[in-house]
Amino acid sequence: MRWFLLLAATLxxxxxxxxxxxxxSTKTMADVIAEAxxxxxxxxxxxxxxxxxxxxxxxxxxxxxxxxxxxxxNIQRLVKARYFDGLSxxxxxxxxxxxxxxxxxxxxxxxxxxxxxxxxxxxxxPRSGLSFVELASEDPxxxxxxFAGGFPMGADTERAWLTHCYAMVGVGRxxxxxxxxxxxxxxxxxxxxxxxxRNVTLVGRVLQGMELLTTLPRGTGALGFYEQESERIPxxxxxxxxxxxxxxxxxxxxxxxxxxxxxxxxxSRQFRTENWFxxxxxxxxxxxxxxxxxGR
Amino acid sequence: MRWFLLLAATLxxxxxxxxxxxxxSTKTMADVIAEAxxxxxxxxxxxxxxxxxxxxxxxxxxxxxxxxxxxxxNIQRLVKARYFDGLSxxxxxxxxxxxxxxxxxxxxxxxxxxxxxxxxxxxxxPRSGLSFVELASEDPxxxxxxFAGGFPMGADTERAWLTHCYAMVGVGRxxxxxxxxxxxxxxxxxxxxxxxxRNVTLVGRVLQGMELLTTLPRGTGALGFYEQESERIPxxxxxxxxxxxxxxxxxxxxxxxxxxxxxxxxxSRQFRTENWFxxxxxxxxxxxxxxxxxGR
Numbered sequence: 300m301r302w303f304l305l306l307a308a309t310l311x312x313x314x315x316x317x318x319x320x321x322x323x324s325t326k327t328m329a330d331v332i333a334e335a336x337x338x339x340x341x342x343x344x345x346x347x348x349x350x351x352x353x354x355x356x357x358x359x360x361x362x363x364x365x366x367x368x369x370x371x372x373n374i375q376r377l378v379k380a381r382y383f384d385g386l387s388x389x390x391x392x393x394x395x396x397x398x399x400x401x402x403x404x405x406x407x408x409x410x411x412x413x414x415x416x417x418x419x420x421x422x423x424x425p426r427s428g429l430s431f432v433e434l435a436s437e438d439p440x441x442x443x444x445x446f447a448g449g450f451p452m453g454a455d456t457e458r459a460w461l462t463h464c465y466a467m468v469g470v471g472r473x474x475x476x477x478x479x480x481x482x483x484x485x486x487x488x489x490x491x492x493x494x495x496x497r498n499v500t501l502v503g504r505v506l507q508g509m510e511l512l513t514t515l516p517r518g519t520g521a522l523g524f525y526e527q528e529s530e531r532i533p534x535x536x537x538x539x540x541x542x543x544x545x546x547x548x549x550x551x552x553x554x555x556x557x558x559x560x561x562x563x564x565x566x567s568r569q570f571r572t573e574n575w576f577x578x579x580x581x582x583x584x585x586x587x588x589x590x591x592x593x594g595r
Numbered sequence: 596m597r598w599f600l601l602l603a604a605t606l607x608x609x610x611x612x613x614x615x616x617x618x619x620s621t622k623t624m625a626d627v628i629a630e631a632x633x634x635x636x637x638x639x640x641x642x643x644x645x646x647x648x649x650x651x652x653x654x655x656x657x658x659x660x661x662x663x664x665x666x667x668x669n670i671q672r673l674v675k676a677r678y679f680d681g682l683s684x685x686x687x688x689x690x691x692x693x694x695x696x697x698x699x700x701x702x703x704x705x706x707x708x709x710x711x712x713x714x715x716x717x718x719x720x721p722r723s724g725l726s727f728v729e730l731a732s733e734d735p736x737x738x739x740x741x742f743a744g745g746f747p748m749g750a751d752t753e754r755a756w757l758t759h760c761y762a763m764v765g766v767g768r769x770x771x772x773x774x775x776x777x778x779x780x781x782x783x784x785x786x787x788x789x790x791x792x793r794n795v796t797l798v799g800r801v802l803q804g805m806e807l808l809t810t811l812p813r814g815t816g817a818l819g820f821y822e823q824e825s826e827r828i829p830x831x832x833x834x835x836x837x838x839x840x841x842x843x844x845x846x847x848x849x850x851x852x853x854x855x856x857x858x859x860x861x862x863s864r865q866f867r868t869e870n871w872f873x874x875x876x877x878x879x880x881x882x883x884x885x886x887x888x889x890g891r
Contacts, residue, residue, distance in 0.1 A: 393806045394761055422874070437733040439880030465690055465786045476873050490761045490786050490882055494867060497874040510689045510813045517806045571790060577772050578718070578793040584735030586786055 328567045331560060332591055339560040340552040340593065341449070343506070347371070348540035349378065350549070351399075351508075353388075353532060358486075358508035359549050360468055363450050365429065366461050367421040367502045370470055373414055373481035374502060378537050382412055382482065387531035388515065392523025394489030397512040398471055399534060400482055417477045421500045423460040431459065432557055434565065434585055440493040444585035446556035450504055451585045453496060461501035464491045464586035468503045488513045491586040506551050506592045551594040564591070624863045627856060628887055635856040636848040636889065637745070639802070641836035643667070645674065646845070647695075647804075648831040649684075654782075654804035655845050656764055659746050661725065662757050663717040663798045666766055669710055669777035670798060674833050678708055678778065683827035684811065688819025690785030693808045694767055695830060696778055713773045717796045719756040727755065728853055730861065730881055736789040740881035742852035746800055747881050749792060757797035760787045760882035764799045784809045787882040802847050802888045847890040860887070 326334075349360040364371045377383060383399070390398035401410045431447035431454070438444045441453030444462065451462045461467060467487045472479030479500055486505055505512075520526040540548050554561060565588055571579035622630075645656040660667045673679060679695070686694035697706045727743035727750070734740045737749030740758065747758045757763060763783045768775030775796055782801055801808075816822040836844050850857060861884055867875035 393809065436735050439732050439734060439883070440876060440878050474871050491880075493880065493883065494864065494872075494876045496876070498872055513689065514810050514812065516810065568790065575770055576790075576794055580736060580790045580792070582736050584789065587735070587789065 325572045331564045335560050345540035350538045352535040355511050359506045360503050362503040370500045383537035390524045391515045391518050396485040398485040418480045420476045422497045423458040426459040463495045466505040469499045469501045554591040621868045627860045631856050644836035646834045651807045655802045656799050658799040666796045679833035686820045687811045692781040694781040714776045716772045718793045719754040722755040759791045762801040765795045765797045850887040
């Protein structure tokens, strides 16, 4: 077992050329998490938590109503109506996305969803009225980046939007911008495809179970679609946590992103003090900041 | 089949708020690649091409001697001595790296490698003397980013280094910076872990076969190490393409990164003109620029 086994905090002696170093924090992320108090954590609302159950296990998703209230409401309706149960994962594209929904959505055999076929896109929201924490980072895609309510985001002077980082969940759509109603969902599995920001409605983030999606066989069709019906991965069920008896819920807590502790976590990742590092960057990207999840 | 099926070029009408748009390029990446001439492509040198053969197939890696000449030379020596044959993939960490080598490297049972135990680190090289193409991008981690010889890279005023983008290959090391000699290799499989830049020697990039690595079962031990010996993924062989008869080589070509065509490709990804996009970003990150590989 070699490299990266160094999780213990050490009082590092820095010798980095060309970059001013903050000596303030010598904590590792493990330290920061270990020292976090109960109030640094929050429990996602059960009505905003999805359980996507596959044969291999359950993927837990937290929804983001602050950014996509109407689309989230549609998804809640679809889940309550058991729309997704028995549908499938139809697309698994390397270094990109996994996508689920009705493979016959465009045929006469499409499963009825009971919703209007159009929904005003929620690709971004007004920046004003949104409480978020800015991240000091040069970002390739946004004027400003940061975190709101536990989600990574970008902003300009007027708008704010969720960013396509690993594990973010979005709503597939056709060419018309208002054609994504929530019946088709994708999960970002690869390097952040940030060019999708403000082009699709993002609705949440996977809190647990990413490896159930990222290890699926890649589709061999165009864009990673499965070519054979038999390749599709069946969805056993999608439930809101609020629909599940308390004792059967997955007890996850998410580290709050609006706290001093989270700022310490960012610093611990910006200035790596683990013994192994010789050049601790001093910088960070919005999709490189972990938002820790704790629990079973 | 929905969204992203739009590969045809369209003369898009832009209406993007807040961002000046270039109207010069209306090509898609597919167009750019289709129109590339023979001289836009290069064939990696067989002596700089590795075939990593697993039970599931062969991963093709291009080495980067311009950045890590001594480490690359060590790897060539190890391959020629059949050091890697019969060793294994020992670590598969979600959204991070896959790592291969001798699982007993630190035991008495370690396989002898016949090399010096120390090698001067090649975490960066002088910027001067390196021919590279700069990418106009705000980067979270580097003053300057761009491409050299088909690899993504970063630079400051004095130094240049390969960047930890998806599919890049590096050399594992222990705490001493000079302890990475090439016996242990890792491949970046997740969102670019750019905090590793200038902390490890990067030696190349996977050209083909990433999905053979990214779909492997995740290790359940700390840092994604396999806990059971039986979980390790055997390496059948590692060969230089130059060691393989011509007729058995994988015929890959890589799009050159020092051409006008590559600049057009970057632009096609910066300003997405496919019909589906409503807000084509106008920006891009160094790890979001594909470096196309063509061939069987």
